[in-house]
Amino acid sequence: LPGEHVVRKGSVGDAMYFISTGAVEVELHPDPVRLGSGDFVGELALLTDAPRNATVTALSYCNILSLAARDFRNFLDRNPELRETIHSIARERIGQDIQFSPAGTV
Numbered sequence: 001l002p003g004e005h006v007v008r009k010g011s012v013g014d015a016m017y018f019i020s021t022g023a024v025e026v027e028l029h030p031d032p033v034r035l036g037s038g039d040f041v042g043e044l045a046l047l048t049d050a051p052r053n054a055t056v057t058a059l060s061y062c063n064i065l066s067l068a069a070r071d072f073r074n075f076l077d078r079n080p081e082l083r084e085t086i087h088s089i090a091r092e093r094i095g096q097d098i099q100f101s102p103a104g105t106v
Contacts, residue, residue, distance in 0.1 A: 006041065006056040006064060013045020013052055015066040022062030027055045034059065046072050047090050 006017055006024055018040045026033040026041060035041060045052045046069050058064075067075065076083040 002058055002060055004058045006058060006062075007045075007052050007054075009053065009055045010051045013042060013050070013069065015068050016040055016042035016046055016072055017056075018065040018067070020063040020065055022064070023059040024056050024062065024064075025059050027057065043072075043086055044090055044094065047087070 009027070019035060019037055021037055023034055023036040024041065026035060041056050042052070044050070076086070
């Protein structure tokens, strides 16, 4: 629902989320980021084994699909090309070269 939190900053990363329909805002300072259909959030916490780095809030009615951490790791293990794509997007989002946790690299 509009205004509902998808994830909260500081919480444990237990899944990543794919935005099927609708739009969300990632509360980053100084400039929030808006994402919509086809985008995903929550991968950084899974890749780095760190708490969530931002709160994500629905801007509209959304259909959001979740992928549990264990399934995410299996997915990365079985799809090395997609793993590299997700790693690349994660590096762009964080703005630096990051080290992925052993769980994130599978």
